[in-house]
Amino acid sequence: MNELLEFISNNLELIYILILAIFIGVELIKNVPSVLHTPLMSGANALSGVVIVGALLVMLQANPKDYLSLGLGFVAVVLGIINVIGGFAVTDRMLQMFKKKK
Amino acid sequence: MNELLEFISNNLELIYILILAIFIGVELIKNVPSVLHTPLMSGANALSGVVIVGALLVMLQANPKDYLSLGLGFVAVVLGIINVIGGFAVTDRMLQMFKKKK
Amino acid sequence: MNITLSIIYLIATVTFVIGLKMLGHPETAKKGNLIAAVGMILAIIGTIFLHDFEVASINYILIGAALLVGTVVGWLIAIKVEMTKMPELVSLFNGFGGASAMLIGIVEYGNKVGDAMQTSTVIAAIAIGSITFTGSLIAWAKLNGSMKDIRLPKYNLLNNIVLLGLLAFSTYIVMMGGNHLFLIYILLFASLVYGILFVIPIGGADMPVVISLLNSLTGIAAAITGILYGNMVMLVGGILVGSAGLILTFVMCDAMNRSLSNVIFGAFGGDGSTEGVAAVGKTGGTVKKTTASDAAIMLNYASKVVIVPGYGLAVAQAQHVIHELELLLTSKGVDVSYAIHPVAGRMPGHMNVLLAESNVDYDKLIEMDDINPQFPNTDVVLVVGANDVVNPAAHNDPSSPIYGMPILDVENAKHIIINKRSMNVGYAGIQNELFFNQKTSMLFGDAKAALTDLVSELKNM
Amino acid sequence: MNITLSIIYLIATVTFVIGLKMLGHPETAKKGNLIAAVGMILAIIGTIFLHDFEVASINYILIGAALLVGTVVGWLIAIKVEMTKMPELVSLFNGFGGASAMLIGIVEYGNKVGDAMQTSTVIAAIAIGSITFTGSLIAWAKLNGSMKDIRLPKYNLLNNIVLLGLLAFSTYIVMMGGNHLFLIYILLFASLVYGILFVIPIGGADMPVVISLLNSLTGIAAAITGILYGNMVMLVGGILVGSAGLILTFVMCDAMNRSLSNVIFGAFGGDGSTEGVAAVGKTGGTVKKTTASDAAIMLNYASKVVIVPGYGLAVAQAQHVIHELELLLTSKGVDVSYAIHPVAGRMPGHMNVLLAESNVDYDKLIEMDDINPQFPNTDVVLVVGANDVVNPAAHNDPSSPIYGMPILDVENAKHIIINKRSMNVGYAGIQNELFFNQKTSMLFGDAKAALTDLVSELKNM
């Protein structure tokens, strides 16, 4: 408990950011027309690929001899970038159908 | 310029908070029906009375001999609390008209 | 800082966000206001008791006194004021908030000198606080009626010069560094003056927009003082108000079909102001426009609504939509009926044919003689494409060609919403004083389109 | 951290918020996606080049290789996949994101041991990452059709026990402190298993909801790794996805008129599942349900739509709404007509009376013999409350009482949407194979309500 309190008081701003981000996420999505649910899900999925930044940090920081870290990092980067690139591309394709008719 | 950059990098989280709060403010208000404009303005006005916290801090931290600070602080607190209490009360009265039918 | 206080501030911030959000919906607005108020009181109490520096008891006593005085005064004013005087009151309160920020800035200037960043923060607090202070007071006086609009040529230019001067001067103070209390007083004075200059030329009808803008500024001032103290609740709360207030300002301009710059600068020089000028009735009244969403709220919260259809309903072929509207309102517990004037439309029974087509229940159609006594306890009358049949000239104006014709006395209802496309006249070719009535709001547009909008607004409520 | 990188992250975060926001409106969605993508790429490039630690060139080469491989693979899959397979692809990608978080957690566990807070962060990343990984794979397989729903008794209980065990075990690891790689592998394994257990029993039709939920979890995993590195873009981006995904999940449940717990737990125990079970046709086909929004999209993006009204339209008194729908589609450039079967309804000319009441243009009503040749180039047929008149048994089944009756050959159209309240039979009392047709989607509900929903969905597009 104490540790938690300490963590909070050390990371107060982080917590504000957290809470505010949650509010924004909620506000942004709340009134979305249901036709957009799937593309939105897909877009959000691509965004969650931001985890790639972590994977990159793993690889950047890894000792070149630490094959395990490098290997796992490699896989993490591959998977992460697939998530990002594939995610945005698929979303884009889904949204083709919202092209206006002439 | 440098000072600004430094300030930013020192207060990065603050800036995130700032930006996120701006987004939230915008999102919250964007689609408000226009009958609510006045009460909303009034409510927001009450909220801006949060400046009272600063006024209280002035008074709390003031040297009891520092009559100027105490005096100005006193006025600031009075004005601030009028803003807060009056603001919320007036808003509440305005909102009377949205009472649900039985 | 005290961890409990941090958490209290956090909670207060959350209540602000939630409260503001709830204020945006008619059903939750009241509760939202309350929630934000609770958060605010928490923050105030927390600030007083949960700090970690020593405080002399005299300070406490003074704080107590200040709070007591302010609370009583604020409460009394808020409770006593007439409903119609509320907007100006908001402006007054807002000015007080600004003044508070200004005072804090003045006090803190001494403590923060040296650090350029902190100095600029203090200066911003003082400048913005002062501008909102005097600006709000002027707005209050204008709404009050105790001050008239003043329009001078080249005002625009003058004003901008003052503003630029203010900015330059502030930068200068920051650059200089060191303690220059005298300069600060000059800045203070200039800001107070600018606040006055800024609001004076703006038209009375535009005041709500200005108040909202000033309100947003107060929020920013609060946020700035928040930065000064590294105080999160002030920062986030202030920014929230700042951004929400700014957006609200734009939204309000939008609802009035004007741009913000038009509101602020349009007033100058006397040229750009025509578009906002409403038609003026014989008795000197002006026309009040309304929007679908406002009209929808009025209807939604009414107990009894009477619809008055006229020839325009037939022209627009809006019979199906009006029936939909009727059903929707009925399903929301509103008592809805149609008032059928004997000569509405262009042939005997025109409205009957029309409404029968959309299957409106015959029982809902009430004859003129039966409905007229019901208007005094009707909350809202919705007039759709009718004109002559609700023209009070038939009662009041012996020179009018319709003088002596019985009409639907919609004037007796509490609110009147009139939908037509323009201020054009009807069959009899005469203007209608009803449109200029205090109780009347005009919902301009083709009946079918306007009613469709109304229906979708209502569905969202 | 490098100040430029900080600012890049800040910008990326802003693009995420803006992108997500724009994704919420049909007109801006495409652009929003692009904006977010640009931000993401900025963040990636920034991360690689703007750090402040030394990196061996081998690492750079590996990073380049990994990015290249992943980009090519991701791009190709995304471009090649059939339109109908997209949702499962999203699930697959999501699984990859989860796996990435999991791997990062595993690598970092070693570095972060000791600090309880950090350990718990790592553990959370591993657990959540793994669950989303396997969960998404299962969802993918199910949508793929390569895995059937499995329903076991007491599954619910079992599942919850595993979850609780997982939580307890995680707490235990954190409490213990120190480096226990072995325990981490157990945790990893258990999480992977739980991901499988979690998704396996959920019905195929509910998969989109589950994917959205898993997506939200991936976001949270990303945020947690963000905390680990004190990396703002990961933190805010992840949280955004987490909260947006969660809300989206609820919204989707709402649109299906179900609660989340009903989706997740409803499937267990084999009792609450009847509602989801579709009727099975003679030929063994199953009924495909659709929602108003999906139907609306189909209609909106069709070039030619034929409406087939039947007795149900009259029962529901939905003539006005169907006319509104027709006008709306026409205004969107769709070519709409009505196919009138000679015995639709319960009296000769029943549909004519009905549609004349709502002022449908006579020219839009096409006789059976004239419309039948048009079905092959009709994109969507919307059957409203008709049954016998579109029953192919009239052609195919000599034992049927309607054998030999001419029908509307809607089967020849590209898509068929059928609105009725249930799987009940029509006048002739016989089941209709059309409902089980591959091309058919059933839009269940009272015609008036269903069409009203359709209209409002269409209006939002």
Added chain:
Amino acid sequence: MKIGVLKETKVGEKRVAISPSIAKKLIDKGFEVLIEEDAGSASSFKNSDYEAIGASVEKRGVVFKNATILIKINPFDEEDLKLVDKGHILMSQLYHKSNPKLIESIAATGATAFSMDAMPRISRAQDMDVLSSQSNLAGYKAVILGAYEMTKIFPLMMTAAGTITPSKVLIYGVGVAGLQAIATAKRLGAVVMATDIRMETKEQAESLGAKFISVDNTGEESEGGYAKEASEDYARRQKEAVNKSLFDADLVITTAMIPGRKSPVLITEEQVKQMKNGAVIIDLAAAQGGNCEISEMNKTVTKHGVKIIGTTISPESVSTNASDLYAKNIYNFIMHLTENNEFKWELDEEITDETLIVQEGKIRKN
């Protein structure tokens, strides 16, 4: 004051000038009401209905003798005038412009006479305007009559035994009767077209679902809500514009009138020849010469395969409602002219001025 209600004597007329409900209102206002025996029976009002509300049912002679105000729908005729004397105030439709002889006869009796059809077309006179109230019903009934006479049905019907195409109805003259005819035909599912010399009727016709056939009418004007006589040039242009619809029509209803003049001929025999076999024309203007060359008043002529019905009897045929409305108009008119049961009219007031044709034997208008 005593009000006498006479039984209509015109052939085919079924209406009565005062219905029981209005008689009651008059009595409530303090008037005495005398009804000629059986005056209401063709409008389904029995003598007993009148007695029940306090009116007295009397023989013809008694009514003339006792009543001051005498009320009819159709013009007073020579038979009536024999019993009229100086003290009487007559109210009925007189068509004074086309009936100068009748007006002179009335003047000769020394009585006072109001003509209901001279009511000015102003907003506040609308509730006394019998032309409006009766034309309205005429428009409705003309369509019913047409539907009855036709060998086709109105609506589109797609049935197992084939599709019946909707009937095409063409309306000439979009006045009160024309508008109601449009509405009624449209309700029954016909495809309705309409034309009028006054361009402002386009919007009105369309507001009831008709297609309007516009004829460029530069040079033609209307006055006081009524149409003026059209030029020959206009007539030609009109034929060109309308012919296509006319030759395709299943039912044609003509209502074009110009007050106090012969109605314009809008359909010549030449045009009738080209119309569809089995078509029906209902000429509501027949009494004033007719809009169709062939039509004869109160006759059904079949020529060139077209049935042409000349009639004004339409309002009579819905006599119950028609009587009710006429009675209400009269009631409002009496209320307008009286104060506390006594006449108190101002000759410079428009309504009184326009309708008062003969004042105590003096002819005021012709």
Added chain:
Amino acid sequence: MKIGVLKETKVGEKRVAISPSIAKKLIDKGFEVLIEEDAGSASSFKNSDYEAIGASVEKRGVVFKNATILIKINPFDEEDLKLVDKGHILMSQLYHKSNPKLIESIAATGATAFSMDAMPRISRAQDMDVLSSQSNLAGYKAVILGAYEMTKIFPLMMTAAGTITPSKVLIYGVGVAGLQAIATAKRLGAVVMATDIRMETKEQAESLGAKFISVDNTGEESEGGYAKEASEDYARRQKEAVNKSLFDADLVITTAMIPGRKSPVLITEEQVKQMKNGAVIIDLAAAQGGNCEISEMNKTVTKHGVKIIGTTISPESVSTNASDLYAKNIYNFIMHLTENNEFKWELDEEITDETLIVQEGKIRKN
């Protein structure tokens, strides 16, 4: 094969069994069509219309002599049968259940006869079902007739001269005719009420905007889409439920029939006495005895202030459409019975079986 179309001889009948457009379709299929002179003239089909599409217009004797198939609408009568011989195939409505004598006469000629009114009520026979196609028009025209005969108008109308309340229309029997009557009356703005012994008609009536008066019908049943005779108990319950509406009605249309039997009496004279003065009853079941005690076939009886019209003439009065639909039914029937212009019927097929009453002089059904 030669098809002969006879002119109807029944009084008041205006229809013709084959219209020009259908004659053309038959000719296109390879049949020859002979039309008796002037057969179509009352339905606005001229002889020249038939000739134009390739049919030959002949004198009566020639038609009988040359044609194999003879088509009529009304039953063949003694006059016709004199000219019929062994080789003829007759098609018309025969009402064989109520006409055993006629059937015997036909059998005596040795001819073959199909009865159109014996068509089974199954989905695939709908396009040959003349009862449906004609009842449908009857329902429409009954309302038009009612509107024509009434002294009131149908719709609610709020006018300067007062408000006209909507007419109340009550429909007995919600079969094909009843439904169309509901739809038509509703279109015209009446307040419509309806009742039927078959409970499934409630939803149908309501789908057209009528209020349904439910009578608890436990114990009553229907078969093959038709109603069975009702019990006395039901009749009593029905009266109780409906009386209030009946006594308030301005127009009553009765369509209740039970195939092959006398129609049930639904409105007694006692009830008529309590009806509104001026009300109208249209009894479409009059031919089978009538649903109203007072009604007489093809007569208008006015009794107790109520006008009671006994008629089946309604479809005839829209003869153009009625002929078209009848013709289409016959066409579909002939198509059903023939293959490459030759008869090829299977006696175990339901439609053929049910409609083939006399086969080469042998009576199959009665």
